[in-house]
Amino acid sequence: MLIIHGLFGSKKNFDSLAKVFSNKAALQASYMIVISIDSRNHGDSGHNNNMTYPAMSDDVIKLLDDLKLSGGVVVMGHSMGGKIAMTMALNNPSMLSGLIVVDMVPGRSVTADTDFFPKMLQKMREINFDATPDISIVQARKEANKQLSTAVQDARIRDFLLTNLVVKDGRVTWRLNLQSIHDHYQDLMTFQEFQGRTYNGRTLFIGGSLSSMLSEKHHPMIKQFFPSAEIIKLSGAGHWVHADDPYNFASKVIQFVKTLIFHKRQGPDF
Incomplete structure (x- = not known):
């Protein structure tokens, strides 16, 4: 399987x-x-x-x-x-x-005709930690959760999304290619x-x-x-x-x- x-x-x-x-x-x-x-x-x-x-x-x-x-x-x-x-x-x-x-x-x-995913995706793209390179992954997820809450009210969905915040090359970043997901959103829907x-x-x-x-x-x-x-x-x-x-x-x-x-x-x- x-x-x-x-x-x-x-x-x-x-x-x-x-x-x-x-x-x-x-x-x-x-x-x-x-x-x-x-x-x-x-x-x-x-x-x-x-x-x-x-x-x-x-x-x-x-x-x-x-x-x-x-x-x-x-x-x-x-x-x-x-x-x-x-x-x-x-x-x-x-x-x-x-x-x-x-x-x-x-x-x-069916979600293609709603604004939920576009708003969520836009908020995720706005979240980055370039200005705070020393932030820990725990603090980063806490801050990202706070920012995401303005677009995603469901805490369970926020927790799911936050699993994609990782430390790479010593910095906290999204492991998702958010730009490509954004560019191909209609293809995905x-x-x-x-x-x-x-x-x-x-x-x-x-x-x-x-x-x-x-x-x-x-x-x-x-x-x-x-x-x-x-x-x-x-x-x-x-x-x-x-x-x-x-x-x-x-x-x-x-x-x-x-x-x-x-x-x-x-x-x-x-």
């Missing part, structure tokens, strides 16, 4: 669940190797001025080729990562053995045209009932591109469904993976 995080996230977002997914007892089968990655301009990955979904999808495809894992991988992506995963599946279906999309759809994001292409492999769309990112109105769009998709919502969970309800989320994912394993054992005519 390969896991791709969402916008402003990192591979560490799925550390706990990755351990669950790789558990032999949970799968009741041979163990599964789980790889979480940092997308370009996030985490420990390099920065690049090109931040389109085809480019980020190509990054993952190259990684799978380098690791010689093409064709036997369940790819799971949350939010932005879901769009990367869907792009992979539609452009290179033979590389995947299954697809899991977490609280995202193959179309324009939309989804490319695929001219009638479909991914016919087994697919799971899983969202939270409190999130508007994945709703019933999106079902026809999903089925258009992913005709074999199963679509489920976890009650009481929001956009970060894997964090809001990790137990039920893990159970649904493990159940899906077990069906893939059983299907593979039985052969294509099962």
Whole structure:
């Protein structure tokens, strides 16, 4: 399994669940190797001025080729990562053995028409510590939290964003490439045209009932591109469904993976 995080996230977002997914007892089968990655301009990955979904999808495809894992991988992506995963599946279906999309759809994001992300991104870009090079990471996060609160009222989201403040070359800085995210914001909010292409492999769309990112109105769009998709919502969970309800989320994912394993054992005519 390969896991791709969402916008402003990192591979560490799925550390706990990755351990669950790789558990032999949970799968009741041979163990599964789980790889979480940092997308370009996030985490420990390099920065690049090109931040389109085809480019980020190509990054993952190259990684799978380098690791010689093409064709036997369940790819799971949350939010932005879901769009990367869907792009992979539609452009290179033979590389995947299954697809899991977490609280995202193959179309324009519902947040694209709000000012929440642009305001948040602008505030993050305004926060820098060039004038205070000796500030500690603890103090920097405290000050950044204060400044972010004017644009982001939810303390949980602020805490999530502040994980991206790091010490690099002795100075506190954002590890995100905020300029590239800003320049490609509209690309990230939309989804490319695929001219009638479909991914016919087994697919799971899983969202939270409190999130508007994945709703019933999106079902026809999903089925258009992913005709074999199963679509489920976890009650009481929001956009970060894997964090809001990790137990039920893990159970649904493990159940899906077990069906893939059983299907593979039985052969294509099962």
